[in-house]
Amino acid sequence: MAVVRSLPRHARLTLWSRLNMPRTFTVKPLGWSVLAASVALLAIFGINRAVDDVRVASKPIVAAVFPNTGAAAVKPPQRVQFVLVAPEAKKVAVVGDFNGWDASHASYQAQHRGGGVWAVTAPVPIGHHRYSFVVDDSVWVTDPMAPRVADNDYGVANSAIVVEEQK
């Protein structure tokens, strides 16, 4: 014990010296490989997501700044009139891929114009869309004025519409 006491005391370690002090790490290749792969995955998904976010967020800005260039690809939805003759109906709504097939969507509720004619004029994005009428919340009816798309998946056909930019 006397020998130990005779040894010089260690200098008190400061935070700086602790940070600078060389250390030895033991590395297990498997565990650290998994960790490295996970970090790489995080980085890839994070970057992809960030790029997507920037792209989406910048579209309207780019379109506004460069309205006459290809950057103006973001075109506003066009007003499309949907008409169905359904004399017995109590309620008619339009559902389609432009409103998430949501029959309760307020903008796509047809109004009775008299004589069994139901109509609604609603915004539809430019492009190819599938849609249908829903009568009385239960009966799916294709648009008799539009091309029909057979549906072998759900057994109820839809109508197709190609909306173009109005000139």
Next chain:
Amino acid sequence: MRVAAVAGVAISLVVARVSSAQDARLAARLDKPTLVAVNAIVDSARISKLPTEPLVDKALEGAAKGSEGANIVSAVHQLSLRMGSAKRVLGPASTPDEIKAAASAIGVGVSDRDLARLRAAAGKHQVTLPLAVLTDLIDRNVPIETATNLVLQLARAGVKDPDLALFQRNVRADIDRGADPTVAATTRARGLVLRGAPSKPAE
């Protein structure tokens, strides 16, 4: 052990990150097993650089039509296969609308070969509306071969989209009035071609 735990947390974060990229509309309308399966298909399509919105729409459509989860998953899966096939045939420059329309056409029996012929016949023009009209004709009992040949003729004659839409409405009206679908489509197409459309797609 600590490293494994950290790795586990990192993987969880990645999974959470991917999940957050999924469509909230699906989560609101699908049960959990269906949601997981549909999300997997959508992710797979995203990796294949296919448009994912039609797949989300397909799932939402199934939910709106009261279809069972397994049926929805099957429908979304089949659509992803058809879209993959459509994109291969139409080429990498094809638009999401063209891929959607082509997937519908494939769904009613149009072959990859005919799809390629239509793509070639249309030149630089989009084939979205021609494909929609073709799908409609087939759905109205015009034989696939006849309908395909008619739409090909119209495309080669440079018939423009508004005229093509009018052709579809006229054929439908004829059929609704009792005409034979094949005769109605053939007669209307011949009339449109003879009317003096340009001999090749207009620039």
